Amino acid sequence: MMKGRRKKLVLIAVCALSSISCSRLTAHNQRPPGLPTPEGVPVGVNESGLKLTIPPGWKLTNEKGKYRTITPDNALTVVFFASSFDQFSDASFHSGDEVARFVHKAKLSGPGEPVVLRDKLNAIRETGTGEVAGKTVMWSSLIVAAPKKPLQVILFAEENQFKSHVSDLGRIIMAIEKQ
Secondary structure, eight states, X not given: OHHHHHHHHHHHHHHHHHTOOGGGTOGXXXXXXXXXXXXXXXXXXXXXXXXXXXXXXOEXXXXXXXXXXXXXXXXXXXXXXXXXOSSHHHHHHTHHHHHHTTSEEXXXXXXXXXXXXXXXXXXXXXXXXXXXXXXXXXXEEEEEOOSSSOEEEEEEEOHHHHHHTHHHHHHHHXXXXXX
């Protein structure tokens, strides 16, 4: 019995030292959903059956199932929501319509690119340019085939700001997983 406790204490110490969420390593020690972890704040999009993790310090709002998160410096916006379409192919086809709700004069840079995310989730990534509040922005859209409805993630920022947040964006996208 003492060996079991020692192993558990060592596991907890390793988690604390390496800033890994212990809830991912020990099923009996799970955090309630929505509480911050060292990696950020997990947000479940129940209609899609997926969740994302928002980096610490980012502002997050939810308006009628459309989540919006903004960097602390207000430079980059990420909007994510369950598609109004049930099928991945339909959501992909109408992706530009969804982007146009947030980015005016949205122009697609080229054909969508297939991507495979964590949990072997298939996705289509599109990129382009447009305008937000009278400023030229770069945008990217990701449509993810989800257990329920497809998930759409739209991000946009001025070009120089977009590039300065690439690592945060990568962490958000690569942390998309099944609930």
